[in-house]
Amino acid sequence: xxxxxxxxLTKYFGAVAAVDRLNLTVREGELFAxxxxxxxxxxxxxxLLSGLLRPTDGTARVLGYDLKSELxxxxxxxxxxxxxxxxxxNLTVRExxxxxxxxxxxxRGRVLTMLxxxxxxxxxxxxxxxxxxxxxxxxxxxxxxxxDPKLLxxxxxxxxxxxxxxxxxxxxxxxxxxxxxxxxxxxxxxxAEALANRVGVMGGGSLKICGTPQELxxxxxxxxxxxxxxxLAGGEMP
Amino acid sequence: MKRxxxxxxxxxxxxxxxxxxxxxxxxxxxxxxxxLSIINGSIPEEAHMxxxxxxxLAPGIGVFSLxxxxxxxxxxxxxxxxxxxxxxxxxxxMTGSNFILGYLLPFLPMAAAxxxxxxxxxxxxxxxxxxxxxxxxxxxxxITVVNIAIGLICGTCLSEKAxxxxxxxxxxxxxxxxxxxxxxxxxxxxxxxTVAYVLPFANAVDACRAxxxxxxxxxxGTLWIVCAWAVGLLTVAIVIYTQKMKQK
Numbered sequence: 001x002x003x004x005x006x007x008x009l010t011k012y013f014g015a016v017a018a019v020d021r022l023n024l025t026v027r028e029g030e031l032f033a034x035x036x037x038x039x040x041x042x043x044x045x046x047x048l049l050s051g052l053l054r055p056t057d058g059t060a061r062v063l064g065y066d067l068k069s070e071l072x073x074x075x076x077x078x079x080x081x082x083x084x085x086x087x088x089x090n091l092t093v094r095e096x097x098x099x100x101x102x103x104x105x106x107x108r109g110r111v112l113t114m115l116x117x118x119x120x121x122x123x124x125x126x127x128x129x130x131x132x133x134x135x136x137x138x139x140x141x142x143x144x145x146x147x148d149p150k151l152l153x154x155x156x157x158x159x160x161x162x163x164x165x166x167x168x169x170x171x172x173x174x175x176x177x178x179x180x181x182x183x184x185x186x187x188x189x190x191x192a193e194a195l196a197n198r199v200g201v202m203g204g205g206s207l208k209i210c211g212t213p214q215e216l217x218x219x220x221x222x223x224x225x226x227x228x229x230x231x232l233a234g235g236e237m238p
Numbered sequence: 239m240k241r242x243x244x245x246x247x248x249x250x251x252x253x254x255x256x257x258x259x260x261x262x263x264x265x266x267x268x269x270x271x272x273x274l275s276i277i278n279g280s281i282p283e284e285a286h287m288x289x290x291x292x293x294x295l296a297p298g299i300g301v302f303s304l305x306x307x308x309x310x311x312x313x314x315x316x317x318x319x320x321x322x323x324x325x326x327x328x329x330x331x332m333t334g335s336n337f338i339l340g341y342l343l344p345f346l347p348m349a350a351a352x353x354x355x356x357x358x359x360x361x362x363x364x365x366x367x368x369x370x371x372x373x374x375x376x377x378x379x380x381i382t383v384v385n386i387a388i389g390l391i392c393g394t395c396l397s398e399k400a401x402x403x404x405x406x407x408x409x410x411x412x413x414x415x416x417x418x419x420x421x422x423x424x425x426x427x428x429x430x431x432t433v434a435y436v437l438p439f440a441n442a443v444d445a446c447r448a449x450x451x452x453x454x455x456x457x458x459g460t461l462w463i464v465c466a467w468a469v470g471l472l473t474v475a476i477v478i479y480t481q482k483m484k485q486k
Contacts (some may be wrong), residue, residue, distance in 0.1 A: 050329045072331060080329040082322035088248055089321075090255040095248075103330050117474040127255075130402075143326070 001064060003028045003151050003181040004049060009024070009058035011044055011205075016046040020205035021058065026198075028150075031182045033196035035189070037233055041205040042185040043083065046153045049183070055123065055188055063150055079149035083156045085136040086143075089129035093120050096128055097146045104147035111146055118142045118172055134165030141172060144178070151161050152176065154184045158191060170195060193225045201232045208232055241332050245340030252314060253348060259310050263352050268359045271295065273365045281450035296360035297374055297446035298419035300353045301439070304385050305413040307345050307352075309405040315341060318396040334480050339479025341393075342386055349382040350375055368381060374449040377457060380464040381442035387471035395478050413439045438467040 004026040011019040011050055019041045026032045034042045047053040049062055051071045060067040062074045087096050097111045097120075115121045120142055122133060128139060137157055144152055154173065158166040166188075173195055186192055192199050193213045200210040209216060209232050213225055220228035253259045260418045271292075276288035288294060318324045327337075361367050392405050414420065417439035423431045436441045441460040448456035 040323040052325065052328055052440070066422070073328060075331045078329065079328060082325045084322040086322035088252060088323060089317075090252045091248060099248050103241050103327070103332060105240070105331075118309060147330075 001028050002026065002058070002061075003030070003128055004183070005029070006049075006060040007058055009048060009060050010056050011048055011053060012056045017205045019048060019055075022205070022207055024200060024207055024210070026181060026183065029178050029180055030197045031177050031184060031195055033192035033199045034185045034202060035187075035192055035199055035229060035233070036202035040202040040233070040236060041227075042202055043155060044205075045202070046080070046155050046183065047187060048063075050078055051075055077149060078151045079144035080149055080153040081140045081144040081155065081157055083159065085133070085138055085140050087128040087136055090127055091217065092125050092127055092140075093131070094124040096139060096143055100143045101146050106147050110148060114142045114146045118145075119173075134161050134168065134234055136159070137161060137165070137169060138172065145176075150182045154182060156185055156187065158186065158188060166191070185197060189226050189229050201229060202235050239339075242339035242343070245327075245336060246343040248475055249314060249340060249418040250344035250348070253310055253433075255469045256310075258313075260294075260305075262306040263303065263310065263348065264355050266306075267299050267352065267356045270302075271356065272360050272364060274299075279298040292360050293450060294364040294447060295419075296357055296365050298417065298443050298449045298466060299360075300340055300356045300374070301378060301381055301446055302410075302414060302419055303352050303356055303445045304349055304382055305439075306412050307349055308385040308389040308392065309401070310348070310433025311341065311345055311349060311386050312393035312396070312405045313398065314372050315390065316396060316401045320398050321394070330485070336474055337483065338390070338479055340397050341390060345386045345389075346379075346382065349378065349385075352380055365436060370450050370452055374446050375452075375463060377416065378442065379451045380461060380468040381438060383468035384438050384442075384464065384471055387468065387475040388477035391471070392480055394475070394482050399450055412437075416440060420441060435463075438464045 002004060002025050004024060006022050006024045009022040010017060022045060034045065036042050044053065048055055049060060051074060055067070058223060065073045065076050067074065068118065086101065091099065094111065094115065095113060095136045098108060101108050101111050109204065114122055118138055118141065120139060123135060128232060131139065141154065141157060157173065158169050161169065170191065173184070175191060184196065198212055199216055202214070209219060211219065216229040216232060219224055220231040222228050222231065274290050274295055275292060281290065288399055356370050357365065388409060389405060392401050396404060416434040416437055418434065423434050441463040445461040446456050446463065
């Protein structure tokens with residue numbers, strides 16, 4: 001089954017098409033990276049698929065449910081880790097995770113599992129606001145995973161992190177492959193190349209090309225992923 | 239309902255773990271009580287000035303302290319809006335009513351705690367202990383709802399910085415000047431008095447003072463105005479929040 005199928009999904013803000021007739025298919029269990037320059041429509045796509053925005057036109061099925069008419073079913077099965085760290089600052093790490101588990105009506109036992117799997121056990125009694133940026137991002141992902149989602153949206157999860165924290169988080173994200181369908185947006189091309197099964201390049205609100213990193217490099221006629229991205233995203237090669 | 243309660247629990251924790259809330263909600267009213275009772279002790283009896291006597295002062299300070307609830311609520315919501323935390327919750331199965339109840343409920347025990355601490359301090363400072371204190375706490379419920387609703391509206395519409403100005407400075411001053419706590423509104427009279435009694439603050443103070451004095455028949459005479467404000471503002475708050483939630 002496909003986790004996501006969109007059919008001419010469109011979102012207008014005034015006269016501007018932020019997402020323009022998007023046709024995207026993401027397979028179940030896949031780690032799919034959505035790339036694009038600023039304003040390409042990546043975040044709007046995530047907001048549409050997670051029900052935060054209503055499409056202007058087009059249809060989409062998420063985990064087999066219709067985006068317009070079956071949104072509550074979708075919301076019960078997805079999780080989003082937003083671009084900025086989205087944690088309750090005065091709650092402890094454990095309390096943050098318990099809050100999300102309770103909201104989804106999930107198993108509190110999973111909190112302990114996630115604390116251990118994501119290496120958060122040693123900071124479980126620390127308040128979220130006292131954690132470093134890297135640990136807050138890790139907590140943010142743990143909060144998204146604690147509800148045992150079938151589809152996880154990671155919107156620029158490593159933005160602003162140092163190299164070590166980013167690599168640590170890569171391990172966490174790589175560990176999700178095959179277990180959860182992950183839609184990852186990122187500006188770091190090496191991140192997409194290292195983690196994703198398939199990559200979609202967006203530009204001007206539509207999907208320019210979609211394939212494995214190798215297929216994208218072949219399509220662009222280059223052996224460097226960054227060069228391939230620049231060419232496919234519509235930029236000029238140096 | 240379970241989701242609303244989970245969210246309310248989180249909001250209560252956020253609030254009680256914020257030193258600002260504890261200072262303005264608990265310590266500041268006690269400070270005011272102590273200060274004004276000292277001033278009252280220095281006023282000669284011939285002045286016939288009973289405004290700062292504990293029987294009148296305690297309900298007034300209690301009601302005034304509740305105006306900080308609006309600040310706490312507005313700060314909490316504007317901070318949530320400013321971060322991506324709300325965005326995360328908007329993608330969860332939580333509904334609009336879950337959010338509104340979650341923001342509303344934790345401030346009720348917080349307000350009750352403020353009143354209990356305020357009256358506890360007043361008893362230590364000479365207020366006779368009586369069952370009317372409990373009635374007074376119950377009578378303060380509508381003005382609590384008024385303040386929560388103002389907090390919901392401001393927190394939904396304003397930024398964190400603007401909330402500090404509007405709820406922290408403007409509202410607390412408005413509630414202080416127009417409540418008849420610090421001076422008798424009858425002494426000023428005219429349009430000032432009329433405006434004060436159209437707004438809920440002076441009516442809430444009068445209702446609490448009536449409860450404190452055991453003048454039970456007088457309570458509803460002013461409390462209904464506070465109740466009307468509470469219902470009106472809460473309705474506006476729910477409409478605005480729901481609209482903003484759709485626009486996220």
